[in-house]
Amino acid sequence: MEKLKKTALMGTSLFTAGLxxxxxxxxxxxxxxxxxxxxxxxxEWLHPVRPYLYSISFIALGFAHYRTYxxxxxxxxEINKDTSECGCRQxxxxxxxxxxxxxxxxxxxxxxxxxxxxxxx
Numbered sequence: 599m600e601k602l603k604k605t606a607l608m609g610t611s612l613f614t615a616g617l618x619x620x621x622x623x624x625x626x627x628x629x630x631x632x633x634x635x636x637x638x639x640x641x642e643w644l645h646p647v648r649p650y651l652y653s654i655s656f657i658a659l660g661f662a663h664y665r666t667y668x669x670x671x672x673x674x675x676e677i678n679k680d681t682s683e684c685g686c687r688q689x690x691x692x693x694x695x696x697x698x699x700x701x702x703x704x705x706x707x708x709x710x711x712x713x714x715x716x717x718x719x
Contacts, residue, residue: 604662604696608703611658615707617641618648619714652711659704666700 621644644651 607658607662611655614651614655615710618644619710621645622717
């Protein structure tokens with residue numbers, strides 16, 4: 599359940615960061631596909647709500663980072679290092695993979711936001 603919550607937060611972050619990215623890049627990428635041109639132009643309504651979508655993205659990433667790194671905030675007497683909150687055994691390999699995936703997601707979200715603002719200005 600814990601992994602599902604982290605994945606959902608990262609997925610929400612990528613989704614909300616990627617939606618405003620579509621309003622500018624979709625027409626450029628799909629210029630040769632006439633059937634999708636009408637669809638991409640209908641995404642223009644996302645431009646005014648872009649700051650809100652970015653805020654949701656950063657909040658979701660913040661929660662994901664908090665849930666990943668909160669074990670270091672809790673004292674060792676309150677949590678057993680070998681088991682997670684669900685009682686499942688936590689391995690270093692899973693922990694490293696989850697952190698790597700989280701930081702990769704964070705990097706992609708930041709890159710999408712930066713590219714979108716550079717193109718817009």
